[in-house]
Amino acid sequence: MSASYEATCWGLVSHQILPRSEVDVLRKARIARLKSTLGGKFKPSNSWADVWKLTLKDDGTRLLGNPDDLLRIELNEDAGSGHQWRVEALREAGYSVLSDESAFSREPLVYGAATMRTLIVRPPESGVGTVTMREIQPWANEESSDPSFSVNLALQGPELGGLSRADRRRLGLNT
């Protein structure tokens, strides 16, 4: 279930979540520009595709989107204590890591500080499945107490004509 940006703006007004003046400012935003900013150097391959920004707050979330969507994953990382998110889990699941950067204070340089790791990834061709990353010390075994981040993707786009995907699955047909 999803809604357009414009519809979401009007929904915020009609449910009195935001005042009209603030929503008018939001409505002036150019969607293509927002997507472009989120993806950094990388843009979705067509104007219908989205860039999903995911943080630890989205752990376990299920995404319904389009096959050409990109993901921007922002995760705090305890880099100064030797911990890193195991990004290999994404590659093993068929994701393409387009960009991988860490942001931290350089002036002054603060030793041991947590950093913000930002990944821009293209989901696997199938666009479905769950992937889980853990924040580990790369030389040590994974522990159950290590933080984890999971995302469940269903980037198959809108339903086409004929039987729905759910019906096709129920009947054992290829989706």
Added chain:
Amino acid sequence: MIVPTIDLRPTLLPVRHQGRRPSCLAFACSTAHEHKICSGEHLCVEYLHYQAVTRTPGRNPSAGTTMFAAAAALAETGQPAEAAWPYCALQVSPWAPPDITSAFYRATLRPSRLHFDEVVVALDKNQPVVLGLVITDAFYRPDSQGLVADRNPDIERGGHAVLAVGHGAFPAGSRALLIRNSWGTGWGLGGYGWLPQPYVERQLRESAVLGPVLNYRTNVRNNRIGAPTILNRSCVVAVGAAFSKA
């Protein structure tokens, strides 16, 4: 295989593990301090980290410390022995030092930015050097010899402090620094690793060497601080021994 020219490892206490806390700089400074005064026991990382955090902008115990904050903490309040406030691998809240009546050790830490050759000269004089690095992906995966690969480019991941405790050379002649990390004995060679000279020259941002040692006793609760006295190394060992008997 790197052949060590200077190797201070035999003079140091066992490698420790900072857990998930941003206390690497306090560990590096404490080890340098322990070596300087031949403490024979670990000095209190928890207390030094606490005092450094209070001197770092933002005073956030989860956000690390600056080299200048650690230097100020070591000079102004110093640190007692580990037993006064044992290190906790998890950040507790609220976080404040207990009443401490045991001896405190102070020292001057001189932040600068030494070149590789200057670090080597300090090590030749039996002086460990605190290294403030911006570490890259390679740092997290030293090989079986403890060698951090010199990959360029490599993605920079954040600020991290370690202690240079030796230097050596590859058979072909290129040089490397022996460092002591605070990520437990599972990292590198029992917690130690080798940084090739190009890696050090590219990723080193700050460095610091311990200067003169000061020593005094204090009662933190009543804020009674005795007049500090500059002591030479043998005096410090003697005073430390006297305090431990008291």
